[in-house]
Amino acid sequence: MTAAAAPGPHDPPRGNGPSDANVPYGFIGLGQMGAPMARHLTGRGLVVHDTRPEAVAPLVDGGARAAASPAEVAAACRIISIMVRDDAQVDEVAAGILPAAAPGTILAVHSTIRPGTAQALAERARPYRVEVVDAPVSGGFMGAEAGTLAVMVGGAEEAFARCREPFGAWADLVLHMGPVGAGTRAKLARNLLHFTAFAAAAEAQRLAEAAGISLRRLARVVRHSDAVTGGPGAIMIRPATAPLGPGDPLYGIMEHVLALGEKDLSLALDLAAEHGVDTPLARLALARLADGLGLPARMTTTPEETR
Known part of the structure; x- marks a missing residue:
């Protein structure tokens, strides 16, 4: 009887949690919301990227590693959070991630975008065997600082299971809303009430x-x-x-x-x-x-x- 071979660098993670815990977590977009969210993950081998060096520096001082590009984040991480401004920036960041990502990587989009953008991104990611979850948040920068956000997740059950624990570092309510796009639809309904x-x-x-x-x-x-x-x-x-x-x-x-x-x-x-x-x-x-x-x-x- 022979032992199972160790997974290679481009093999999908095995299981729903232990494999992810052994590799760094990626975070792209370190603005008013993204920076405090990422800060709650610095004990997990965090790799961060932002176009502004001044946004990256405090995270590096706190123990994170800086990446020069989204592709560099993707090469190192199996779960990657994106918190950028809009649909166009999400698409731009994803274009850098997908070719460099290992099969089984999860791309979590926290930006408030159109539901169709998340669904189209999931289709683009499919040939790369990358899972997309749309996971917008509610609770403002105060919740991001305190780690008490609510996150509405759209995606496959297996992907949600792998995201639940790391999302819990910055959210105290993590809910699976349905398939890809459902998280964003929930956020838009929530914000309709808000505004x-x-x-x-x-x-x-x-x-x-x-x-x-x-x-x-x-x-x-x-x-x-x-x-x-x-x-x-x-x-x-x-x-x-x-x-x-x-x-x-x-x-x-x-x-x-x-x-x-x-x-x-x-x-x-x-x-x-x-x-x-x-x-x-x-x-x-x-x-x-x-x-x-x-x-x-x-x-x-x-x-x-x-x-």
Whole structure:
């Protein structure tokens, strides 16, 4: 009986974790998010690359090795994270990685890009036997610094299994969302809520300012109460957006939310009208709240229409 031959430099890693642990981890793109994410991986034989030497230097001082190009990262690593600006930069970096990557390498894209870009990249990588996962993150630079990001992973089950542990170095929520592209679709839905809420916050501030309320004190209340309740995410408890039936366990909860929402939005719209503040998002929210909660509409007119 003979012992199994050791894997060669271009053989795919064996298993879902131990092989990856014995080779360096690559990270390309050391900006506001990428640098702190990479810093959490410096104890794993980290190899880093960025077009700006000043971005690379602090990571090298912390124990990482600098690579002169994406190809050099690919030659040394079996899991490579990319955190660059946009779709074009992702494609450019991938073009350098793929010809140099060993079969079985995982290319993890953390940038927020188009879902189709991730899927096209997975097709480009297939002849090289390179796995692509799209793994955008949520939590901002504060989460990156603290290692408390959420990461939404799209890709094969096997690839996700190999990424779960290293991603956990900088994220405390690592979720498999589905096949390649699913991570990005989840991130776009999440950011729709994020930035729409910013626009709503601006509308609320205009109303508060017109009504003589301190915006700084109001902001403290919002941040405090959202930390307690979970903010807009607190209502995301339905498994689907189809209308709820009266026998659904969530029906009563949503009826309570609707009653409060319609009352409070109506009062806010009255205050806005009193001070001459245009609040289009609030009007839209009142009109669509019932449908959004999966309930039949209870109000057929807005407060403005009844005046």
